[in-house]
Each structure stands twice: as C-alpha cells, then as structure tokens.
Amino acid sequence: MSRRVVPTLPPWLAHALRAQRGPVPWNAVLRGALSAGPVLLVAVLVGRESLGVVAAIGAMLAGINDRPGSRRVSVKRIGVPASAGAVGLLVGTQTGDHVGAVVLTLLLTLVGLLAGGLSAVGPVASAAGTQLLVASAIGAGMPLPDAGWERAVAYLVGAGWLLGLRLLLPTPGSLAGDFRFDGEREAVARVYEAIAGLLDAVGTDGATARRAALTAALDHAQDALAGPRLRRYASSAAERRLHTQYAAALPIAEAATALAWAGDAVSGRASAGPRRLAAAVRDSTHTGPLPAPSRSAPGLRALDDALLHAAEAFDRGKGSDLHTRRHGVGDVLRTVFGAGGREYGLRVALCFGASVGVAQALHHTQWYGQHEHWYWLPATTVFLVKPDLGPLVSRVLCRAAGTVLGALLFAGFALVLPRPEGLIALVAVSGALIPVATRHFAAQTAVVTVLVLALVMVGGEPQASAGRIGETLLACAIVLIVGHLPMPGQRAGGVRSRLAAAGEAAQAYLAHVLRESDTHALHAGAGTDTGAATDPDSRTARWTLRREAYRALAEARTAIALAAAELPPLARHSEGADEVAATLERLVDTVTACAVHLDDTGRLTSRHTERLAELLDELDRERERGHLRIPELRVAG
Numbered sequence: 001m002s003r004r005v006v007p008t009l010p011p012w013l014a015h016a017l018r019a020q021r022g023p024v025p026w027n028a029v030l031r032g033a034l035s036a037g038p039v040l041l042v043a044v045l046v047g048r049e050s051l052g053v054v055a056a057i058g059a060m061l062a063g064i065n066d067r068p069g070s071r072r073v074s075v076k077r078i079g080v081p082a083s084a085g086a087v088g089l090l091v092g093t094q095t096g097d098h099v100g101a102v103v104l105t106l107l108l109t110l111v112g113l114l115a116g117g118l119s120a121v122g123p124v125a126s127a128a129g130t131q132l133l134v135a136s137a138i139g140a141g142m143p144l145p146d147a148g149w150e151r152a153v154a155y156l157v158g159a160g161w162l163l164g165l166r167l168l169l170p171t172p173g174s175l176a177g178d179f180r181f182d183g184e185r186e187a188v189a190r191v192y193e194a195i196a197g198l199l200d201a202v203g204t205d206g207a208t209a210r211r212a213a214l215t216a217a218l219d220h221a222q223d224a225l226a227g228p229r230l231r232r233y234a235s236s237a238a239e240r241r242l243h244t245q246y247a248a249a250l251p252i253a254e255a256a257t258a259l260a261w262a263g264d265a266v267s268g269r270a271s272a273g274p275r276r277l278a279a280a281v282r283d284s285t286h287t288g289p290l291p292a293p294s295r296s297a298p299g300l301r302a303l304d305d306a307l308l309h310a311a312e313a314f315d316r317g318k319g320s321d322l323h324t325r326r327h328g329v330g331d332v333l334r335t336v337f338g339a340g341g342r343e344y345g346l347r348v349a350l351c352f353g354a355s356v357g358v359a360q361a362l363h364h365t366q367w368y369g370q371h372e373h374w375y376w377l378p379a380t381t382v383f384l385v386k387p388d389l390g391p392l393v394s395r396v397l398c399r400a401a402g403t404v405l406g407a408l409l410f411a412g413f414a415l416v417l418p419r420p421e422g423l424i425a426l427v428a429v430s431g432a433l434i435p436v437a438t439r440h441f442a443a444q445t446a447v448v449t450v451l452v453l454a455l456v457m458v459g460g461e462p463q464a465s466a467g468r469i470g471e472t473l474l475a476c477a478i479v480l481i482v483g484h485l486p487m488p489g490q491r492a493g494g495v496r497s498r499l500a501a502a503g504e505a506a507q508a509y510l511a512h513v514l515r516e517s518d519t520h521a522l523h524a525g526a527g528t529d530t531g532a533a534t535d536p537d538s539r540t541a542r543w544t545l546r547r548e549a550y551r552a553l554a555e556a557r558t559a560i561a562l563a564a565a566e567l568p569p570l571a572r573h574s575e576g577a578d579e580v581a582a583t584l585e586r587l588v589d590t591v592t593a594c595a596v597h598l599d600d601t602g603r604l605t606s607r608h609t610e611r612l613a614e615l616l617d618e619l620d621r622e623r624e625r626g627h628l629r630i631p632e633l634r635v636a637g
Contacts, residue, residue: 011565016394020439028066028435031169035059035162036451037428040458044420050144051154053459054089056427057138058158060451061085063434064444065127066166070183070224074166080124082159085131086152092139093148101360104140108378109353111136116348119386120341120494121332126386133352133382141359141375144459184242185281187221191249192278194218196271198256199303203265211260211589212557214253215550221246222547238284241314245281248313250543251306252277258596259299261589266300269293273307280314287311298600299593340497348385351482355381355475373461376468380475383445385483391565392483395441396476402445403472407465409446410453414465423454430454484569495563495574498556499581503619505549506584506591510612512538512545513595517604542595549588556581580622587615 009017036056043052062078069077088111095107115129139151146154194217198210225246252274259266270293280287290311295301335341359374380403384395413426430451437443453465516538560581563574594608 012391012393012567015391015565016397025068025435029432031066031162031165032063032434033428033432034165035063036431037424039158039161040427041424050146050459051150053455054151055154055158056455058082058085058155059162060431061131062159062162063431064438066162066435071167073223076124078159078163081127081131082156084128085135086156088132088135089139089155090148090152092136093151096140101364105353105357105360108136108356109349112352113345113349116345117336117341120344121335130382130386134379137375137378142373184224187224188242188246189278189282191217191221192274192281195253195256196274198260199266199271202259203263207260211257215554218253218547219551219554244313248310252303252310254592255299255302255306255596257589258302258593261593262299270303277310287314298597301600302596338497340494344494347482351381351385351479352378354478354482373456377471377475380472381479384475384479391562393567394565396480398442399445400473400476402442403449404469406446406449407469410450411465420458423458426454427451495559495577498559499577502552502556502584505552506588509545509549509588510591512542513591516598546592553581553585583615583618590615
C-alpha cells in the first residue's frame with residue numbers, strides 16, 4: 001500500500017499564508033475606533049478637513065504600533081515613531097514645495113539611506129524609520145493648503161490622541177484594581193510559568209523549545225518593566241515589589257537552564273514552586289510555603305536556594321534593578337554603520353529613491369491623467385522594503401493582494417456611503433479593525449487601504465481605487481528588482497550583524513564566568529571555602545550578561561528565520577547561520593551550567609571544560625568559513 005505524499009510549500013509561500021493567532025485585543029479595538037474617526041470628525045466640524053486627514057493618518061500609523069504590552073512600552077513604541085513621522089512630514093512638505101523633481105528625488109533618497117540605517121537598531125527604530133519615510137512621501141506628494149508646521153502638529157495631535165487613549169482608558173489590569181499595571185504583572189507571572197514549563201521538560205526533546213520560550217518571556221517582562229518613567233528608579237511600593245519579583249526569577253531560570261543542560265529528569269515537585277510564584281505575582285499575594293525540590297545535584301540545590309530567596313524577596317519587596325545595560329550613542333552608531341545598517345540603508349534608499357523618481361515622472365508627464373497625489377507609490381515601497389515585516393516575496397504577495405482587496409472594497413463603499421459622514425464612519429470602523437488585521441500583512445494592507453482612501457476622499461481627492469492598484473503593483477516590481485540586485489560587501493548583512501552581536505554577548509558571558517572560576521581557584525589555593533563564594537555583585541553582573549546573551553540569540557534567530565524564508569537567490573546568502581546560532585545557544589547553556597556548578601562546588605568538572613572546548617572549536621571552524629566574527633577565546637587548563 002503506497003503512502004500518500006503531502007506536498008510541502010516552499011518557505012517563501014508558506015510564510016505568506018501564515019497568520020498570527022490569539023484572542024481579540026478588545027481594548028486595542030476600542031482605542032482604534034476612538035482614534036482616527038473621531039479626530040477626523042472634529043476636523044470636519046470645524047472646517048479643517050485637510051488637517052483632519054493628516055491627524056487621522058498619524059492616529060492610523062500609531063494604531064499599527066499599538067501592540068500588546070504595558071503602558072510604559074507603548075510610550076516608546078508609539079511616541080518615538082510618531083515624532084519621527086512629524087519630522088518626515090515637515091521635511092517632505094518643505095522640500096516638495098521648494099525644490100524640483102530631481103533635487104527632491106535625491107533628497108528623499110538620502111532620507112531613505114538615513115532611515116534604513118537607523119531601522120537596523122531595533123523594532124522601535126525600525127517603526128520610526130518607517131514613519132519618517134511614509135510621512136516624508138505624504139508631505140511631498142499630498143498637496144494640502146496648510147503650512148508644513150501645521151501638518152506636523154496635526155500629525156502629532158492624531159498620534160498623541162491614540163497614545164492618550166492607551167494611557168488613560170481602563171485595561172484588564174486596571175479593572176482588577178491596579179490602574180498602574182496593565183501588562184507588567186502578567187509578563188512577570190509568565191516568566192515563572194515558563195520556568196515551570198522548562199523544568200517539566202527537563203530530560204525530554206522539548207527542553208530546547210521550552211528554554212527558548214523562557215527567553216521570550218524574560219525579554220517581554222524586561223521590556224514591560226523597563227519603559228520610560230519620570231524617575232530613574234521604581235517610585236512606588238507596588239512597582240518595587242514587581243521589580244523584586246522579576247529579579248528573583250533570574251536565579252531560578254538559571255538553575256532550570258542548568259538542569260536542562262544536565263538532561264536528568266526531575267520530579268514534578270520541582271516545577272510546583274515556580275507555579276505558585278506565578279500565582280502570587282498574578283494575584284499580588286504572598287507566596288505561602290513552597291514545595292522544596294530535592295538537593296541531590298548542583299542544579300537542584302541552586303533551584304532550592306533560588307526558591308527560598310524568591311519567597312523571602314516576595315515578602316520584602318525592596319526593589320531591584322532589571323539587569324539591563326544602557327546602550328550609548330556609540331553602540332547605536334556602530335549598528336547603523338555596521339554591515340547590517342549599511343546593507344539595510346542602501347536597499348531602502350534605492351527602493352525609496354527609485355519610487356519617488358518614478359512617481360515624479362508619472363506626476364509631471366500626466367502619463368495616466370491628472371496625478372497630483374503621487375505619494376502612494378513611494379509610501380507603498382516603504383512597507384515593502386522593510387525586512388522586519390517578513391521576507392521580500394511574502395511582503396510583495398501580501399501587499400498586492402491586500403491592496404487589490406482593499407481598493408475594490410472601498411470602490412463599493414464609495415458608491416453607497418453618504419459623504420462625508422459615511423466615509424468618517426468607515427474610517428472609524430477601519431481603525432477598530434487595525435489591531436486585529438496586524439496579524440497578517442495582507443489583512444493589514446486591505447484595512448489600511450480602505451482607511452487611507454476614505455481619508456483622502458474626505459480631503460478632496462476623487463475616487464482613485466484603480467490608480468492605487470496600479471501604483472501598488474508598480475511598487476512591488478520596483479522592490480522585487482532592487483531587492484535582488486547585488487550590493488557592495490557581503491549579502492545577508494542583517495543576519496551577520498545579529499550573529500556577530502550574539503557571539504560578542506556570548507563571549508562576554510563566558511569571560512565573566514571564567515573569571516569567577518579563577519576567583520574560586522584563588523580561594524581554594526588560599527585554603528578558604530569555595531562553595532557558594534561568588535560575590536553578589538559578580539552574580540548580578542553575570543545575570544545581566546546572561547540576559548544579554550540570550551536576548552541577542554533570540555534576535556539573531558528571528559533574523560535568520562526571515563532570511564531563510566526568502567527566495568533561494570537571497571536565502572542562500574544566510575545558509576549556515578542557523579547552525580552557528582544553535583552552537584552559540586549550546587555554548588550559552590553550557591556557560592550557565594558552569595556558573596551554577598561553580599556556585600555549588602567552586603570548581604568545574606571535566607565534563608564542563610571538555611564541552612566548552614568542543615563548542616569553542618566548533619565556533620572556530622564556523623569563523624574560518626566566514627559565518628561569524630568573534631575574537632578567539634579558549635578555556636584554560
């Protein structure tokens with residue numbers, strides 16, 4: 001009997017069909033309904049439709065960045081890109097009004113180079129680069145009667161209105177009785193649940209995936225608690241307690257990682273303690289008695305000690321730092337001008353500049369009729385050229401499909417809806433759908449297309465669905481061509497830079513633990529007790545370095561997964577990167593096991609040193625192949 005073979009979709013197509021899942025974010029839906037639509041309505045009532053359109057665009061783009069997380073995170077996630085968008089709108093308006101087509105194209109190409117390089121810094125910087133470019137295209141290509149500074153202020157008002165809703169409207173956390181926390185407490189609780197999940201998976205094939213889930217939970221909690229505040233340190237007892245609860249999870253996570261590295265299954269009693277701690281965080285209650293695991297191995301003894309420390313810290317709640325290091329201007333500049341920033345910036349500049357040039361040519365030659373509003377082509381190109389939105393072909397397919405669907409839907413709505421009240425209602429409904437539509441790029445594109453077409457029609461532009469479809473397909477062609485052009489230097493610069501950063505973080509973590517090993521050896525030579533002799537400050541620094549190493553690895557994994565889903569001509573440039581990341585992860589896991597064993601016995605076993613040497617040799621071989629550049633570091637003795 002023959003077995004049926006199920007065809008496997010190529011990665012670039014599978015990614016285009018994949019959508020995120022989860023519960024409907026009803027709070028974000030409410031904020032979306034109250035953002036762009038009401039802002040536009042107020043502007044229409046006071047007779048400033050053009051400024052209302054700009055403010056609604058600012059609210060719409062802010063809504064795209066209104067993702068799950070704490071209020072603190074939303075200030076940076078929404079506010080920084082909105083500020084960049086206001087600058088872009090001012091720049092685009094001034095250049096569009098005062099320079100010719102050639103100079104305008106060159107200037108906006110330089111803006112694309114700057115925005116692309118900055119986008120390599122991180123997610124918030126990438127969102128800021130997106131809004132900078134989109135707003136500069138709108139400012140230059142959407143003729144409005146208002147001055148540039150008025151447009152910039154209106155843009156900030158629209159984005160600020162949504163941010164104000166984010167900060168002031170009740171959330172599930174506030175309804176539970178604590179208005180200050182809406183995502184922080186849940187984020188910390190999930191860290192303890194992830195630790196329990198890892199302990200349950202120790203000795204099984206699922207341990208690696210559970211360790212990755214623990215890293216994601218720690219990253220999310222760290223971000224949720226580290227957002228902007230008026231004071232440098234936690235200013236309330238409740239916030240200090242939450243910081244303490246987060247910090248208490250780090251030694252427990254370290255012990256769980258060491259147990260997973262050892263591979264010997266542990267009893268279910270080991271995971272019961274972290275689960276009780278998770279409930280205590282979520283309910284803001286005392287921990288009560290915690291079930292103690294056996295103390296038959298260094299990892300189990302470390303887990304027991306960490307649980308006892310957590311129980312004491314939960315009750316004390318004196319506050320603790322978040323084990324993060326501030327990255328200065330030098331770190332940002334190194335990223336911008338590094339391999340990833342250069343490649344990213346050049347590709348964005350070429351795509352954005354080419355689309356501006358083509359749009360200008362269509363505008364001035366009136367190739368398909370009067371074409372005053374030429375912003376759509378370069379604005380579409382911006383979303384298509386952003387790697388953090390998905391692989392290139394996936395973005396192109398989703399953007400084309402979403403634009404066609406959205407334009408056709410709007411053409412139907414425009415025939416039956418009264419103006420302007422019907423269009424304003426359509427803007428409000430579209431704003432409410434954005435938080436759900438962000439789960440898939442095609443759905444997001446369709447909703448945004450309907451919203452923008454409704455906005456510009458309120459502002460006086462005629463129905464232009466057919467033109468928008470044509471410009472979108474043209475933008476897809478531009479990005480596909482430029483995206484596959486050979487670039488100076490090595491390709492896959494983003495992947496290589498993320499891998500290099502992960503390698504440097506792993507090296508720093510390893511060097512610190514080896515210095516701790518040397519310290520223990522000096523204590524032993526002097527005849528002093530070595531067990532549990534690690535200095536508290538050194539241990540705190542170790543946890544900070546461990547967090548940075550795992551966070552850098554997670555970012556590298558994300559970049560590698562996106563690169564692997566490109567078409568084969570692009571995906572081949574990142575071949576082998578996944579193996580390097582896996583080796584680095586095994587190295588960091590081994591260093592964590594070494595640290596726990598040092599705390600317990602003051603010395604490393606031959607198993608630890610031999611495993612470290614094997615992994616470093618493997619990284620040396622990868623370095624010789626050109627996949628990774630990190631300074632050579634060996635294990636002495």
